[in-house]
Amino acid sequence: MAINLFKTVPKVQTSITSKHSTSLFFTTGSSFSLPSYPPVALAVCSMSYEKELAAAKKAASLASRLCQKVQKALLQSDVQSKSDRSPVTVADYGSQALVSFVLERELPSEPFSLVAEEDSGDLRKESGQETLHRITQLVNETLSSEGSYGASTLTAEDVLGAIDNGKSEGGPTGRHWVLDPIDGTKGFLRGDQYATALALLDDGKVVLGVLACPNLPLQPISSNNQPSLLGDVGCLFFSTVGAGTYMQSLTGSALTKVSVSAIENPEEASFFESYEAAHSMHDLTSSIAQKLGVKAPPVRIDSQAKYGALSRGDGAIYLRFPHKGYREKIWDHAAGCIVVTEAGGVVTDAAGNALDFSRGRYLDLYEGIIVTNQRLMPSLLKAVQEALQQTASSTL
Numbered sequence: 559m560a561i562n563l564f565k566t567v568p569k570v571q572t573s574i575t576s577k578h579s580t581s582l583f584f585t586t587g588s589s590f591s592l593p594s595y596p597p598v599a600l601a602v603c604s605m606s607y608e609k610e611l612a613a614a615k616k617a618a619s620l621a622s623r624l625c626q627k628v629q630k631a632l633l634q635s636d637v638q639s640k641s642d643r644s645p646v647t648v649a650d651y652g653s654q655a656l657v658s659f660v661l662e663r664e665l666p667s668e669p670f671s672l673v674a675e676e677d678s679g680d681l682r683k684e685s686g687q688e689t690l691h692r693i694t695q696l697v698n699e700t701l702s703s704e705g706s707y708g709a710s711t712l713t714a715e716d717v718l719g720a721i722d723n724g725k726s727e728g729g730p731t732g733r734h735w736v737l738d739p740i741d742g743t744k745g746f747l748r749g750d751q752y753a754t755a756l757a758l759l760d761d762g763k764v765v766l767g768v769l770a771c772p773n774l775p776l777q778p779i780s781s782n783n784q785p786s787l788l789g790d791v792g793c794l795f796f797s798t799v800g801a802g803t804y805m806q807s808l809t810g811s812a813l814t815k816v817s818v819s820a821i822e823n824p825e826e827a828s829f830f831e832s833y834e835a836a837h838s839m840h841d842l843t844s845s846i847a848q849k850l851g852v853k854a855p856p857v858r859i860d861s862q863a864k865y866g867a868l869s870r871g872d873g874a875i876y877l878r879f880p881h882k883g884y885r886e887k888i889w890d891h892a893a894g895c896i897v898v899t900e901a902g903g904v905v906t907d908a909a910g911n912a913l914d915f916s917r918g919r920y921l922d923l924y925e926g927i928i929v930t931n932q933r934l935m936p937s938l939l940k941a942v943q944e945a946l947q948q949t950a951s952s953t954l
């Protein structure tokens with residue numbers, strides 16, 4: 559039996575297409591301690607990306623504030639269906655517009671290139687005008703609640719422009735921001751996990767990542783947890799290359815350096831995977847886990863919150879095996895990848911190759927994505943290859 563993690567907000571209706579989503583609350587105040595992780599006084603940032611990290615944290619935090627507001631009051635009219643039939647909400651669009659606006663404002667001396675999931679096509683149509691109006695309102699309300707942009711009021715045209723900044727193709731040279739304004743839109747609509755995921759590529763390598771996970775408990779999650787005992791939610795993970803991974807609450811308190819699980823015995827390990835069987839083959843991952851000797855049931859949650867949870871040692875493995883024909887996008891993994899690797903983990907495809915974020919908007923990889931610590935990776939790779947061979951021979 560799989561563990562399907564806890565509702566953190568009331569269920570919302572999803573039967574009719576509509577829009578809206580996420581945000582982190584990043585206010586100051588409430589203090590609490592996190593005894594499960596070693597506290598540190600200050601995050602050590604790679605000097606060269608300090609400004610970019612501050613801007614990214616601010617952008618993701620504001621985006622999360624918008625998303626939280628929307629998730630709490632989700633209306634049916636707030637969700638639309640994209641041409642690939644995946645859902646998109648006013649919060650996906652609003653989050654993308656906000657992050658784009660904040661990064662440009664905070665880093666005025668840098669060339670701005672953004673590779674992001676959403677585009678403004680549907681919002682420019684007659685049928686999108688009401689939604690566009692709602693997004694513009696949400697973005698302006700969120701900016702004014704933050705207070706540092708004075709009387710900045712964006713027009714609907716500004717919002718469209720900010721969203722369309724995300725059309726960059728990325729690639730192997732120069733700096734490119736990579737954004738998933740709401741990763742796990744289906745989880746967002748269900749009232750479950752979602753994340754705002756922002757990364758920076760520098761000459762094709764991920765050098766910075768921020769993951770805002772408004773519904774992720776601050777306490778560790780695992781197959782054994784009782785959701786009712788998990789307490790406060792809202793985590794912000796961030797990493798810069800060579801400087802480790804840190805987590806703080808979305809209220810800005812309790813900064814801690816995190817590291818992946820040190821488990822070496824697969825019998826003690828638990829693994830994460832997508833809640834949605836359409837996004838990853840649960841039967842294949844179950845066969846991999848069995849071959850490896852994992853005893854615990856899978857922990858199924860949406861979004862890159864899985865990478866965040868893994869980076870602080872909740873569970874030891876993340877397995878993702880999309881169905882044939884699906885191509886992964888860079889914004890679904892860039893931030894999560896650096897958050898886990900800077901916490902001491904390893905992220906590869908099913909052949910053990912590192913993920914290559916330098917080839918544009920898509921990730922080309924072999925079969926699937928596997929994530930674990932350095933000790934477990936060799937036996938995990940062996941189990942993955944055995945399970946894949948078995949599947950291939952059974953379909954001959």
Ligand SMILES: Nc1ncnc2c1ncn2[C@@H]1O[C@H](COP(=O)(O)O)[C@@H](OP(=O)(O)O)[C@H]1O
Binds near residue numbers: 644738833860
């Ligand atoms: N058929 C498919 N196979 C694999 N991933 C898919 C998919 N359809 C959508 N996705 C991706 O899975 C992401 C969510 O991952 P997870 O299952 O870990 O929550 C989605 O991100 P968005 O919600 O940003 O669109 C989307 O990019």
Ligand SMILES: [Mg+2]
Binds near residue numbers: 675743
């Ligand atoms: Mg999507």
Ligand SMILES: [Mg+2]
Binds near residue numbers: 740741742889890
């Ligand atoms: Mg996504």
Ligand SMILES: [Mg+2]
Binds near residue numbers: 743
């Ligand atoms: Mg998304």
